Amino acid sequence: MYSVWNPWHGCKRVSAGCLNCYVYRIDKAFNKDSSIVEKTKSFDYPIKKDKYGEYKLSVSESPVYACLSSDFFIQEADEWRDDIWKMIHTRSEIDFRIITKRIERFSECIPENWGDGYDNVTVICTCENQKMADKRLPVFLELPIKHREIIHEPMLESIEISSYLKSGKIEKVTCGGESGENARICNYDWILNTRKQCIMNNVSFEFRQTGENFIKEGKLYNIPRKSQISQAEKADINFSALKPSSCESKISKQRQYEESDDYSSDNPFNSILLQLSKSPLHSDIILSRREREYYKNNHDDIYKETEDIVIKYLLHIMSKDNGHIKEWGHPAYTAMKATGCCCRNCLYKWHNIPTNRKLTDREVKYITDLLMEWMKRDMKYS
Numbered sequence: 001m002y003s004v005w006n007p008w009h010g011c012k013r014v015s016a017g018c019l020n021c022y023v024y025r026i027d028k029a030f031n032k033d034s035s036i037v038e039k040t041k042s043f044d045y046p047i048k049k050d051k052y053g054e055y056k057l058s059v060s061e062s063p064v065y066a067c068l069s070s071d072f073f074i075q076e077a078d079e080w081r082d083d084i085w086k087m088i089h090t091r092s093e094i095d096f097r098i099i100t101k102r103i104e105r106f107s108e109c110i111p112e113n114w115g116d117g118y119d120n121v122t123v124i125c126t127c128e129n130q131k132m133a134d135k136r137l138p139v140f141l142e143l144p145i146k147h148r149e150i151i152h153e154p155m156l157e158s159i160e161i162s163s164y165l166k167s168g169k170i171e172k173v174t175c176g177g178e179s180g181e182n183a184r185i186c187n188y189d190w191i192l193n194t195r196k197q198c199i200m201n202n203v204s205f206e207f208r209q210t211g212e213n214f215i216k217e218g219k220l221y222n223i224p225r226k227s228q229i230s231q232a233e234k235a236d237i238n239f240s241a242l243k244p245s246s247c248e249s250k251i252s253k254q255r256q257y258e259e260s261d262d263y264s265s266d267n268p269f270n271s272i273l274l275q276l277s278k279s280p281l282h283s284d285i286i287l288s289r290r291e292r293e294y295y296k297n298n299h300d301d302i303y304k305e306t307e308d309i310v311i312k313y314l315l316h317i318m319s320k321d322n323g324h325i326k327e328w329g330h331p332a333y334t335a336m337k338a339t340g341c342c343c344r345n346c347l348y349k350w351h352n353i354p355t356n357r358k359l360t361d362r363e364v365k366y367i368t369d370l371l372m373e374w375m376k377r378d379m380k381y382s
Helices: 022-028 075-090 103-108 130-142 188-200 225-235 244-259 270-277 289-297 302-314 331-338 344-351 361-381
Strands: 003-005 064-066 096-100 121-126 147-152 170-176 204-209 213-216 219-222
Touching: 103 121, 103 130, 121 130, 130 147, 170 188, 188 204, 188 213, 188 270, 204 225, 270 344, 270 361, 289 331, 289 361, 302 331, 302 361, 331 361, 344 361
Parallel strands: 003 064, 064 096, 096 121, 121 147, 147 170, 170 204
Antiparallel strands: 213 219
């Protein structure tokens, strides 16, 4: 739940992400010039009160996204912005979120009492492609801001941001495709790549919407506007960063992996197992006492048994009947849940293995070897 506050309306295109701006698209239907920046009737909405003396904008409507029909830092609004900052400071109980493509103007647009940032303001930097990420994010990271997020929307290509996420200053990354009649393509592989980077750096991730033209597993889907958010939700790939207090055992496990002989530079499973160790859904899974005993007593047979289980449950094309594996008892079942191999959807989400065909012999071997590697490490460190 969130609300929107547009103190001014109108914007000017500044980069590739602006090409099919929805504001221009909507205004065109009313013969309105979107490049003219004007104050709106909602300018002072955060401080307006009803007849009982209560603010019309209640805390329950937080967070509040400011200037979604413009850019908060657009030059044409410079004369009005000080008043906006005063309202935001006055309503300190409301969480305000500011999305911008003009982060380079930030320093000349903040109020005198800004200090190292307002506690109730999150600044969100848009990076629609690699060029804008490399231009805007170095600036973004050096600014005095208490809460920072990145948004790839519309996401126009695969974007590498790990070097920026490692700073520890980014709280969340949101991805989404482009809507509208002339929407450019968004590829699910780009979304998954950003998600992978977020998990590796313990940064929250949200897949917000698919966009109009969406590619998944090589197939182009035309998704109507009303379904773009719900389809993204169905992917179920959002990630919440682990808080320090809940991370201690997981970090300890990660360090054990990294400092052990198993974590040699040429081990092909290091990257994916490290990602999984940071996932709340997978990192807490361990072998039961009975499964550990089984592993010890049947060590010579367990590889073949694991391979047979992979073939039985994962070999064939994804269907409505082969959802998440529910079996327990054999250590391979637990390993499948812990490694994102519990169904064909998860195989695609975590390992980029398509759901629309049978597994190859090479993929069967990869999954089996991964499960065996996870079991070996769990036996050693849990």
